[in-house]
Amino acid sequence: xxxxxxxxxxxxxxxxxxxxxxxxxxxxxxxxxxxxxxxxxxxxxxxxxxxxxxxxxxxxxxxxxxxxxxxxxxxxxxxxxxxxxxxxxxxxxxxxxxxxxxxxxxxxxxxxxxxxxxxxxxxxxxxxxxxxxxxxxxxxxxxxxxxxxxxxxxxxxxxxxxxxxxxxxxxxxxxxxxxxxxxxxxxxxxxxxxxxxxxxxxxxxxxxxxxxxxxxxxxxxxxxxxxxxxxxxxxxxxxxxxxxxxxxxxxxxxxxxxxxxxxxxxxxxxxxxxxxxxxxxxxxxxxxxxxxxxxxxxxxxxxxxxxxxxxxxxxxxxxxxxxxxxxxxxxxxxxxxxxxxxxx
Numbered sequence: 001x002x003x004x005x006x007x008x009x010x011x012x013x014x015x016x017x018x019x020x021x022x023x024x025x026x027x028x029x030x031x032x033x034x035x036x037x038x039x040x041x042x043x044x045x046x047x048x049x050x051x052x053x054x055x056x057x058x059x060x061x062x063x064x065x066x067x068x069x070x071x072x073x074x075x076x077x078x079x080x081x082x083x084x085x086x087x088x089x090x091x092x093x094x095x096x097x098x099x100x101x102x103x104x105x106x107x108x109x110x111x112x113x114x115x116x117x118x119x120x121x122x123x124x125x126x127x128x129x130x131x132x133x134x135x136x137x138x139x140x141x142x143x144x145x146x147x148x149x150x151x152x153x154x155x156x157x158x159x160x161x162x163x164x165x166x167x168x169x170x171x172x173x174x175x176x177x178x179x180x181x182x183x184x185x186x187x188x189x190x191x192x193x194x195x196x197x198x199x200x201x202x203x204x205x206x207x208x209x210x211x212x213x214x215x216x217x218x219x220x221x222x223x224x225x226x227x228x229x230x231x232x233x234x235x236x237x238x239x240x241x242x243x244x245x246x247x248x249x250x251x252x253x254x255x256x257x258x259x260x261x262x263x264x265x266x267x268x269x270x271x272x273x274x275x276x277x278x279x280x281x282x283x284x285x286x287x288x289x290x291x292x293x294x295x296x297x298x299x300x301x302x303x304x305x306x307x308x309x310x311x312x313x314x315x316x317x318x319x320x321x322x323x324x325x326x327x328x329x330x331x332x333x334x335x336x337x338x339x340x341x342x343x344x
Contacts, residue, residue, distance in 0.1 A: 001019075001020045001021070001075040001076050001315070002017060002019055002020075002069065002073055002074050002075045002076075003017065003018045003019075003020065003074075003075065003076045003078055003307050003310050003311040003314060004060075004074050004076070004078070004099070004307060005017070005018065005028075005078045005079070005110075005303040005305070005307025005308070005310055006056070006079040006092045006095060006096050006303055006306065007079075007080045007092065007112075007115070007301050007302055007303045007305070007306045008056065008079075008080060008084075008089060008091050008092030009080045009082070009083070009084025009085065009089055009092075009301060010043060010048065010084050010085055010088060010139075010301060011033040011034070011036075011037060011043045011048050011088075011301075012030060012031065012032050012033065012300060012301040012302065013030070013033075013051070013055040013056055013059055014030045014031075014059075014301060014302040014303030014304070015029050015056070015059040015060050015062075015063045016028030016029070016302065016303035016304040016307040016308075017064070017067045017069065017074075017307060018304070018307040018308050018310075020314070020315050025122060025304050025307070025308070026066075026067040026069070027063045027064075027066035027067035028063060028302065028303055028304040028307075029059040029062045029063045029066070029303070030059075030297075030300075030302050031055045031059060033047075033048060033051050034178070034179055036048075037178065038177065038178045040178075042168075043085070045085045045086075045087055045088065046087065048087070048088045049085070049087035049088050049090070049091055052088055053091055056092070056095050059303075060095075071099070071103060072103065074103060074105055075105055076105050076106050076107070076320060077096045077100050077103075077105060077107045077108070077310075077320075078096075078107075078108045078109075078110045078306050078309065078314075079092045079093055079095075079096035079097075079108075079110065079306065080093075080109075080110055080111075080112045080115065080306050081093060081110060081111070081328075081329050081333070082111065082112060082329050082330030082331055082332070082333035083111075083112055083113070083139075083330060083331055083332055084112055084331060086329060086331045089329035089331065090329055093109070093327050093329050094327075097321070097326075097327045100321060106314070106319055106320030106321060107320050107321040107327075108310045108313060108314065108318065108320035108321065109321075109327065109329075110309050110310050110313075111309075111333060111335060111338050112301070112333075113135060113140060113142075113335045114149075114150070114152075114335065114338055115305035115306045115308070115309045116135055116137065116267040116268050116305060117135060117146060117152070117265070117267055117335075118149065118308060118309050118312065119267055119298050119304070119305040119308065120265045120266070120267060120292040120293060120294045122295070122298060122304060122308055123292065123293070123294060123295055125292070126292065127263045127265055129147055130146060130147040130259075131145075131146055131261055131264065131265050131292070132144070132145060132155070132256055132259055132261050132263065132264050132265070133145075133146050133264075133265040133266075133267060134248065134252050134264060134265070134267070134271075135267050135268050136162075136163045136164065136248060136267075136268045136269075136270040136271055137162060137164045137267075137268030137269045137270055138162060138168065138269060138270075139162050139164070139165065140158075140162050141157060141158040141162045141164075141210050141212075141248075142154060142155075142156070142157040142158075142335070143155040143156045143157070143208045143251060143255045144335070145255075145259055145261075146265070148340060149312045149313065149340060149341060150313075150338050150340035152335055152336070152338060154335070155255050155258070155259075156207055156208025156209040156210065156251065156255070157209060157210065158209070158212060159202075159209055159210070160212065160213035161211075161212040161216060162212070163210070163212055163244055163248060163270050164181055164270045166212035166213075166215060166216050166244060167180060167181035167184055167185070167241075167244070168180035168181050169216050170184060170215075170216055170237075171183050171237075173219055173220050173223050174223050174233050174236060174237065181269070181270065184237050184241065185241060185274070185275070187234050188234065188237040188238040188240070188241040189238075190238075191233075191234030191235040191237055191238030191239070192235050193235075193238040193239045193241070193242035194239065194242075195235040195239065196222050196232075196235060196236050196239040197239075198219065198222070198239050198240060198243045199214060199215060199218055199243065200215075200243050200246050200247050200250075201213075201214045201215055201247065202247065203246065203247055203250055208251055208254060208255050208258070210247060210251060212244065212247075215240065215243055215244065219236065219240055222236055223236060241273075241275055242275075245273070245275050245276045245279055246279075248276060248280075249276070249279045249280055252280060253287065256284075256287060257287075261289075262287070262288065262289040262290065263289065263290055263292065264280065264284055264289060264292070265292045265293075266280065266291060266292070266293050267293075267294060268299065269299055269300045269301075271293055272296055272299040272300075277291075312341070313341040316340075316343065317341060317342070317343025318341040318342060
């Protein structure tokens with residue numbers, strides 16, 4: 001099957017085509033709305049939706065041309081149905097369902113986080129089931145035991161801010177631009193962790209949950225002190241990053257010990273952080289475990305992961321929509337509600 005994937009859950013518009021026969025991604029295109037939202041310091045949902053409307057037809061055409069295909073060559077369509085911004089999700093869903101009706105091909109709604117969880121399987125050196133997955137992004141921080149497509153057991157999650165959200169909010173507290181996470185990680189390279197003493201929340205909680213709100217508050221306290229200077233920002237950024245990474249690494253290794261597994265998959269935008277990758281690799285090596293990441297270009301939201309997740313479900317016999325064009329998006333959608341593919 002040639003499966004078209006469409007991603008429009010937040011501020012990135014992604015389109016991709018996956019070939020199940022060849023087991024390869026034929027082409028994918030991605031547009032980021034960073035410049036659009038920079039002036040506001042965060043994502044503006046209405047602007048995001050309107051930009052998806054503008055970009056999707058162009059990206060679809062470019063992806064088909066890059067793959068050497070036409071719309072008539074497509075066998076199935078997968079799209080992100082949630083979680084995400086309601087208006088943004090509706091754009092991708094309506095385009096996908098309309099194409100399904102016009103082309104008379106099945107259409108499958110895909111869980112955004114399932115796309116992230118499975119994205120490392122697209123890499124040149126993919127993991128095999130089962131594995132532990134650290135899903136770490138702007139909206140989610142979770143540890144999962146993944147036994148197969150749709151077979152996910154939640155081990156732990158954040159009780160407040162997600163890690164990526166904490167990175168972004170901390171960057172804003174110390175006066176960095178949007179998007180804050182990458183800006184903070186870049187500044188941290190110029191600083192020295194340890195000069196400021198920040199907490200490692202829930203590091204010794206003996207469970208797999210996370211908390212980053214208190215860490216963010218500690219940054220605020222340090223950044224608003226009377227003796228805090230401009231040249232202190234790099235050291236504070238470095239300490240914040242070190243604290244967040246320490247917790248993520250410790251919890252991930254604890255999850256490997258608990259499950260007895262030797263494979264850790266890292267997915268989501270924060271998974272591109274170089275310090276996090278280096279420390280996870282080092283900690284896993286001590287346990288004779290392996291860490292798997294998606295390609296850098298597939299760490300953020302993208303159509304490739306949606307096409308791939310949909311392709312795996314179609315290949316397992318899932319049928320998709322009935323071609324009626326009826327659909328619903330789910331801005332809030334727990335990954336715990338997802339089940340393995342069911343053949344018709």
